[in-house]
Amino acid sequence: MSKLEIKDLRVQVQTEDGPKEILKGVTLTIKDGETHAIMGPNGSGKSTLAYSIAGHPRYEVTGGTVLLDGEDVLSMTVDERARAGLFLAMQYPVEVPGVSVANFLRTAKTAIDGEAPKLRTWTKDVNAVMERMNLDATFSQRSVNEGFSGGEKKRHEIAQLDLLDPKVAVLDETDSGLDIDALKVVSDGVNRFRERDGKGVLLITHYTRILRYIKPDYVHVFVDGRVADEGGPELADELEANGYEKYLATA
Amino acid sequence: MTAAVLNDALEQGHVESHLHPEPTYDVDAHPVPSGREEIWRFTPLKRLRGLLDGAPSDSHLDIKEELPAGVTVTTISTEEAKALGVTPAFDRLGALAVANAGGAILVDVAAEADLDGPVRLLLSGASVDDVVWGHLVLRVGAHSRATILVEHTGSTTFDAFTTVLVGDGAQLDLVHVNDWADDAVHAEQINIRVGRDATLRQFEFTLGGDLVRTSTNVDYAGPGGSAELFGLYFADAGQHFEHRLFVDHNAPKTKSHVVYKGALQGAKAHTVWIGNVLIRKVAEGIETFEENRNLVLTDGCHADSVPNLEIETGEIAGAGHASAVGRFDDEQLFYLRSRGISEPEARRLVVHGFFNDLIRRVGVPELEEKLLATVEDELAKNVLKELV
Numbered sequence: 217m218s219k220l221e222i223k224d225l226r227v228q229v230q231t232e233d234g235p236k237e238i239l240k241g242v243t244l245t246i247k248d249g250e251t252h253a254i255m256g257p258n259g260s261g262k263s264t265l266a267y268s269i270a271g272h273p274r275y276e277v278t279g280g281t282v283l284l285d286g287e288d289v290l291s292m293t294v295d296e297r298a299r300a301g302l303f304l305a306m307q308y309p310v311e312v313p314g315v316s317v318a319n320f321l322r323t324a325k326t327a328i329d330g331e332a333p334k335l336r337t338w339t340k341d342v343n344a345v346m347e348r349m350n351l352d353a354t355f356s357q358r359s360v361n362e363g364f365s366g367g368e369k370k371r372h373e374i375a376q377l378d379l380l381d382p383k384v385a386v387l388d389e390t391d392s393g394l395d396i397d398a399l400k401v402v403s404d405g406v407n408r409f410r411e412r413d414g415k416g417v418l419l420i421t422h423y424t425r426i427l428r429y430i431k432p433d434y435v436h437v438f439v440d441g442r443v444a445d446e447g448g449p450e451l452a453d454e455l456e457a458n459g460y461e462k463y464l465a466t467a
Numbered sequence: 468m469t470a471a472v473l474n475d476a477l478e479q480g481h482v483e484s485h486l487h488p489e490p491t492y493d494v495d496a497h498p499v500p501s502g503r504e505e506i507w508r509f510t511p512l513k514r515l516r517g518l519l520d521g522a523p524s525d526s527h528l529d530i531k532e533e534l535p536a537g538v539t540v541t542t543i544s545t546e547e548a549k550a551l552g553v554t555p556a557f558d559r560l561g562a563l564a565v566a567n568a569g570g571a572i573l574v575d576v577a578a579e580a581d582l583d584g585p586v587r588l589l590l591s592g593a594s595v596d597d598v599v600w601g602h603l604v605l606r607v608g609a610h611s612r613a614t615i616l617v618e619h620t621g622s623t624t625f626d627a628f629t630t631v632l633v634g635d636g637a638q639l640d641l642v643h644v645n646d647w648a649d650d651a652v653h654a655e656q657i658n659i660r661v662g663r664d665a666t667l668r669q670f671e672f673t674l675g676g677d678l679v680r681t682s683t684n685v686d687y688a689g690p691g692g693s694a695e696l697f698g699l700y701f702a703d704a705g706q707h708f709e710h711r712l713f714v715d716h717n718a719p720k721t722k723s724h725v726v727y728k729g730a731l732q733g734a735k736a737h738t739v740w741i742g743n744v745l746i747r748k749v750a751e752g753i754e755t756f757e758e759n760r761n762l763v764l765t766d767g768c769h770a771d772s773v774p775n776l777e778i779e780t781g782e783i784a785g786a787g788h789a790s791a792v793g794r795f796d797d798e799q800l801f802y803l804r805s806r807g808i809s810e811p812e813a814r815r816l817v818v819h820g821f822f823n824d825l826i827r828r829v830g831v832p833e834l835e836e837k838l839l840a841t842v843e844d845e846l847a848k849n850v851l852k853e854l855v
Contacts, residue, residue, distance in 0.1 A: 270805050298807035310802035314820030324806035
């Protein structure tokens with residue numbers, strides 16, 4: 217089972233001109249096995265939602281609740297949230313010089329599972345995932361995100377999604393900056409995750425093209441820190457045809 | 468050969484600079500420091516335990532040697548050591564070490580030798596009450612290839628002058644590991660002359676001691692020489708680790724690359740890194756880059772980092788430096804923690820990576836393993852104890 221409930225979430229950041237409210241009461245629920253797409257123009261608060269769920273210290277929650285299977289996510293530390301089953305694929309993954317991908321993945325898996333993975337099957341699993349993500353055999357020996365191309369960074373994020381196997385994945389503009397081949401590889405990776413039992417996905421994107429490869433169950437339109445519209449997959453088609461103008465005009 | 472004769476031979480004059488005094492073996496020519504001089508201002512002189520007084524002593528460090536074929540170790544007189552023609556002492560401690568050591572140990576790698584294993588000199592001290600003066604000469608013959616490891620352990624009050632002669636076309640990897648007991652005092656001047664088309668890589672690892680102050684001075688016997696100087700230090704509460712580097716580009720088409728990285732933790736941990744580079748008029752087409760990064764792990768530590776570049780010719784291929792003193796990168800910690808890794812474990816990984824990034828440049832697998840193990844020991848002793 218996996219259910220992510222976001223209720224009336226309000227988030228602010230500190231700016232030079234004092235605190236600024238970015239999320240102005242966001243409510244949405246991802247039930248067992250559902251994929252939700254969040255679409256919206258730049259600056260609408262999409263990434264803020266992603267980072268707030270993951271617990272980034274820059275974002276200050278001023279109201280509302282986030283529950284994962286009934287547990288209060290907002291009271292957990294960043295690493296507790298990950299161990300509870302949340303995963304954030306980042307738009308700009310961070311370089312960690314001198315720490316190999318292999319070391320990083322093993323350390324993360326050990327932390328999530330509470331015990332070290334069995335060496336033989338783990339190596340096999342990692343190699344299989346790397347191959348599926350079209351990352352070559354030497355990739356594991358490179359430093360985390362250091363010198364990676366944009367596509368390699370995103371494929372590495374989805375490789376982690378596959379190996380760490382969370383309950384709910386938040387994908388923050390995973391499609392941005394990808395060429396069509398890399399987009400297909402990344403989408404295949406996300407779809408393999410969705411095929412597993414009861415996995416939730418919150419797919420944040422600026423463009424509709426990834427929705428041709430990853431079919432959402434619901435689409436939410438994000439404008440000015442709120443959900444301005446929601447609907448089925450057909451809403452994405454309408455956005456593709458008409459853009460965000462009609463929401464921006466009324467916002 | 469005196470400094471003046473040598474400079475005449477190399478057709479280069481003295482460059483006036485407060486950063487690097489005129490070198491000489493004459494102790495009296497190096498005034499007793501007050502602590503305000505540029506080259507002494509960071510050093511807590513009282514903690515040198517009277518080394519600057521220069522009282523004679525018969526104490527020695529225990530020396531264990533591992534010598535592959537092609538290497539000999541002999542004892543030579545002070546005069547013989549001076550006659551080998553390297554740059555004399557830049558400061559009083561260097562001059563005192565030569566004056567008081569009563570001769571030098573000469574490690575000789577035969578010309579064209581390709582050693583099948585590292586030369587190891589394991590030096591250990593028994594007590595901080597023993598004042599030890601050391602004078603060491605490492606001579607690596609032309610076109611030879613060698614790795615020399617000098618490891619320091621135990622307790623002592625030690626002042627050494629080490630000269631390194633890298634023959635023309637030779638490749639030397641020189642590793643200094645300063646893994647002293649907590650009360651040890653260690654001052655050392657390491658003067659290196661890099662031969663024509665020779666390649667020197669020095670690795671300096673300072674992990675223990677109450678006060679460690681090393682000065683590494685590099686110059687070139689001809690064009691085409693390359694010096695890479697890598698350092699790593701890990702200072703705990705109360706420790707003073709000072710690494711001073713001076714690269715004198717006195718020949719054209721020479722290269723230098725300096726990377727020192729340090730971590731500090733605990734009250735009054737203090738590190739100093741000075742990186743001086745002089746590019747003389749004659750040194751056209753040289754390349755130099757120096758970099759120092761410090762990771763401050765707790766409150767109450769202090770890292771000084773001072774790069775200096777003196778350029779007397781514009782005809783160079785490249786020159787630059789970078790210096791940073793910082794705490795943990797919040798974005799790195801967030802990224803690791805967002806994958807379920809606890810905060811202490813995330814910090815340990817970041818420190819491990821910070822050092823591993825440098826250690827992997829050693830390029831000698833057995834050496835990298837040993838150094839990684841040493842750092843892991845240090846992390847276990849410190850970071851993990853503190854955080855877990």
